[in-house]
Amino acid sequence: MPEELDFERWSKKAAEWGVAYRASLRGRPVRAQTAPGTIAAQLPALPPEQGEAMEAIFADFEKILLPGMTHWQHPRFFAYFPANAAPVSVVAEYLVTAMAAQCMLWQTSPAATELETRVLDWLRQAIGLPAGFAGVIQDSASSATLAAVLVMRERALSWKGNKAGLAANPRLRIYASQEVHTSIDRAIWVSGIGEENLVRIPTTGGHRGMDAVALADAITRDREAGHVPAGIIACAGGTNVGACDDISAVVRVARENGLYVHVDAAWAGSAMICEEFRHLWVGVEGADSVVFNPHKWLGAQFDCSAHFIRNPEDLVRTLAIHPEFLKTHGHDGLINYSEWSVPLGRRFRALKLWFLLRFHGLEGLRAMIRNHVAWSERLAERLKAEPDFEIVTEPVLSLFSFRHTATDDLDQHNLDLVGSINDDGRIYLTQSRVDGKVMIRFQAGQFEMTEADADTAFDVITELARNKA
Incomplete structure (x- = not known):
């Protein structure tokens, strides 16, 4: 049997890891780059009969699991909708988890x-x-x-x-x-x-x-x-x-x-x-x-x-x-x-809202949302000005859709394009259909996004689109 958990040490370790992880996100690919089955192949088929040391468990977390994570808190996560976790909300969740009420x-x-x-x-x-x-x-x-x-x-x-x-x-x-x-x-x-x-x-x-x-x-x-x-x-x-x-x-x-x-x-x-x-x-x-x-x-x-x-x-x-x-x-x-x-x-879900609203205030949260809307609208205008792009649906708040028009088979070309963008790793987008036609969705909403991240999106989209054409 392993020794009793050093709760203080590992609580600090987890918190410190979280801080370092969030600071490292811009250097990571947004979407997980692992092939199907890669993670499962590294996990034992049978459950452990004996307890293991926390050092080994934590090391496997970083070695095996982390490469298979898509980073939803990445500032260039432009897919789906955001699933934000403002740092102050994470701190509140530490307390909720510790009390476990x-x-x-x-x-x-x-x-x-x-x-x-x-x-x-x-x-x-x-x-x-x-x-x-x-x-x-x-x-x-x-x-x-x-x-x-x-x-x-x-x-x-x-x-x-x-x-x-x-x-x-x-x-x-x-x-x-x-x-x-x-x-x-x-x-x-x-x-x-x-x-x-x-x-x-x-x-x-x-x-x-x-x-x-x-x-x-x-x-x-x-x-x-x-x-x-x-x-x-x-x-x-x-x-x-x-x-x-x-x-x-x-x-x-x-x-x-x-x-x-x-x-x-x-x-x-x-x-x-x-x-x-x-x-x-x-x-x-x-x-x-x-x-x-x-x-x-x-x-x-x-x-x-x-x-x-x-x-x-x-x-x-x-x-x-x-x-x-x-x-x-x-x-x-x-x-x-x-x-x-x-x-x-x-x-105890209310605690993170209480921390969030008190720390940022409504004006701080309004500023974030207004920025996301403005940056998304600006990106849509930049793409619209390019001769080989079209805006399929105009921005609603910070969400719009577009496609690249440089080939005859537009549906397949844009499916290939979104795949290339996500394999590249610098940004993450998703595809969908409007009136039966394939388009690519963009939404700005990650809590720590900046205007420079929207500029990076433009560069990646136009660069890879023209490489595919």
Whole structure:
């Protein structure tokens, strides 16, 4: 058996390693450069029967695992959306990990519950939601959307779905555009509503938003067919190219039909701390629930998703179970956040938000987001000015898409180009499709990115594109 862990020594070692790692990122390739199976081939097939020394474990972490990591905190990570972990948030997570509290009920850690209530209200004010909304931290927007869909289901079935199931009831229908995140599909699956009952509404306009007239018509047709419309999921800043529904129009249709509206602003919601960007979700105050991820653009360590609900009683009525061992006797009116989410167990997620907001302040976070938007817009303009590039979708906040046009087989050429860019390692981009055509996505959002990193992106893109042509 190895000696008892020297907790102080290895805690310091891990913290020091983290500092050195973050300082080294600009010198590393952004995406892991290992071939499939390389890491697994270095790991024993059988579990260890005897304990091993920490020196050996830590050495293998650096030798075997680190080369297979894609560096999400790299300042030239321009793929997907950011999963930021501002250094102050990392420090807060050290403390959360050390305490290792289960924060499912008020009584299991009163500070965690009361801090969560307060910092979510800070966020509500920061993004301009009215005081009628209450907030809860979910692990991800996927969980918040699932919770919203479950509320839609229960409301539509007069609160009988959890008990009686769906089999004896008419088909429930949920409405969304093609631009929503795939987590919406998964919520429909998990809720039991079924993929065939997710009605896709065509989009219109420059922001590729849901066509409100088509939405109203679809609801009418479903009612005439004997189905039960239950709710609408709108997006503000869709994953693919930043699509934004006309929330005001969606809410108007919903109110006319008595439907619940959930707004998925997982990425773009962070930008709403800047008042000048709120035109992208005008009407959001009329929604029933809204979610955005501070763990994307705001700097909070994953996982941390802010879920705002107009009527928390509906959410609690849908999700709460009250066995005797979970009751807090002698205290009425307390919030037990485990009743606001699907999982019972809960981490102390509010602490990193508290550290983050206090250390940077809203003005510091606004400056970061405004910079990212400006640098992305400038990069789009530089590429647009090049004769062999086209902008496929104009910037929405810090996200736009483009392609290189120097060959006849544009789809394959741009797939090859994004592969070459990522193999090069200096930046990381992802591809997608718009109207069936391959394009390359760019989004600026990493917490420690600078304008020079955007300039590097231009140099890498143009250099490798012309090498491929």
